[in-house]
Amino acid sequence: MLGLAEFLGLSGCCFIVLYGKLRFVMVASASLNSPTVITYDRSFSLAMKPSVEPGSYERLDVRSEFFIGDFLRLHGARIERESDVKQIVTYHSDNNDWSIKSEHKDQLLARLMAVVRGDGEQIHNRVFLDVIRDWYHGLNASSKVENASVAADHLSSKGQSIARMIMEANHKLGQGAEFIRLLDVGGNDGKLTSYVASHVADYLNSPVHPYVLEVETAVSWDHNSHEVVAAPNDRNPSVKTIYYNGSNMASGRVSGESGSNPLLDGIGFDCVMYQHSLHHFPSPEVQQQSLIQTASLLNEGGVLTVSEHSSALGSAELDLMHMVTEIYSDLHRDPDMSGDELEARYNAYVEKETPANYFSRTNLLDMAQKAGLTPVSSTAISSKAERTYSITFVKSEVGGLDRDRSLDALIDSGALKAGVQKYVTVPISGLRSLDGEL
Secondary structure (H helix, E strand, C coil): CCCCHHHCCCCCCCEEEECCCEEEEEEECCCCCEEEEEECCCCCCEEECCCCCCCCCCCCCCCCHHHHHHHHHHHHHHCCCCCCCCHHHHHCCCCEEEEEEEHHHHHHHHHHHHHHCCCCCCCHHHHHHHHHHHHHHHHCCHHHHECCCCCHHHHHHHHHHHHHHHHHHHHCCCCCCCEEEEECCCCCCCCCHHHHHHHHHHHHHCCEEEEECCCCCCCCHHHHHHHHHCCCCCCCCCEEEECCCCCCCHCCCCCCCCCCCCCCCCEEEEEEECCCHHHHHCCCHHHHHHHHHHHHHHEEEEEEEEEEEEECHHHHHHHHHHHHHHHHHHHHCCCCHHHHHHHHHHHHHHHCCCCCCCCCCHHHHHHHHHHCEEEEEEEEEECCCCCEEEEEECCCCCCCCCCHHHHHHCCCCCCCCCCCCCCEECCCCCCCCCCCCC
16 A cells, blocks of 8 residues: 555645545546546545545444444455455464464455355344354364464564664663663553563663553453563563553552552653554543653653554554454463354453554654654564554754654655565664764
């Protein structure tokens, strides 16, 4: 799919305002008799449709009892995005022990699409959940490939990459302090947090005190973390969880410690990270407020790194990816789960966690800069770099980048290319380091 910068650079674009919302429309076909029209709007992904009348695009309700079928009918049957749909409906079906062979993932997609194509009416989500459950339970040794690495290796490698992004932003982090403080906003069980802290400690040769900040922790995003323990903590204290009410810093308390509130003890934090958690905040206003709170918690020279999904995928697609992650996590932990139980868990998740509030890189830059943070670098964190990225910021009174130059660097279509190696950091040109060196 096209990135926004690439899209705007194509000829044949025009801008149309429909119902008060800006849409971009481009005639992509050389033939004017049967043009292919690409439509884009902020709440839906790019989709190619033959001869689409303006205003006829579909908005999918992720909380609908027919959502899965509606999604498959639109993206699989009508727009013919089978490879993308396969990735979405098999997301995190692999686990730390084995990966499912691609041809068997093809079989799942074929089974799901057979249901869609066999019935023109809307089909209840339960039908598709049963197909997924039966397929997952039917996998045998011949349909799997043993993984060479375990989940702990994955978390350690990921933690090292995040630590490197933090250190590249400020290699003198917490200089002169007795220890470094790290905060993982929405960090769930804190296992990834522990690996990041361990690697930061190795880089700085200084102990790191890691914390997770949570409103509540009922949802787990990665079932791999259930299979591993936290990083060895011979240098660092164990990860502590801070609970608060989501808005008032004074409500913070460390789990198991009465009267302890690191959010207001005056020590501050040297680095803060959001790992695919900011889009789960209930509104753009709450996201903005969270970043303002983060900026207030950071010490001078402190680093914020935010990893997120890109708007190259639409909201409905990303929500479905999260839904199937929970489905496979449930089936992996409880292989004997009945269809009724799986449907109940699916519905509970959808009601509580969707729709999420996704945003573009430019939106993230705007929110962070409004909070007083300066963008430092952009990092591709998946092999399909147009879909997953990280942006790192610093809090510093040192003169930062010119706003326009920083934005240009981060939304440049060449800055985050599809297919590049994971965790390749692209510095923003012109930024001075915190000690004044070029």
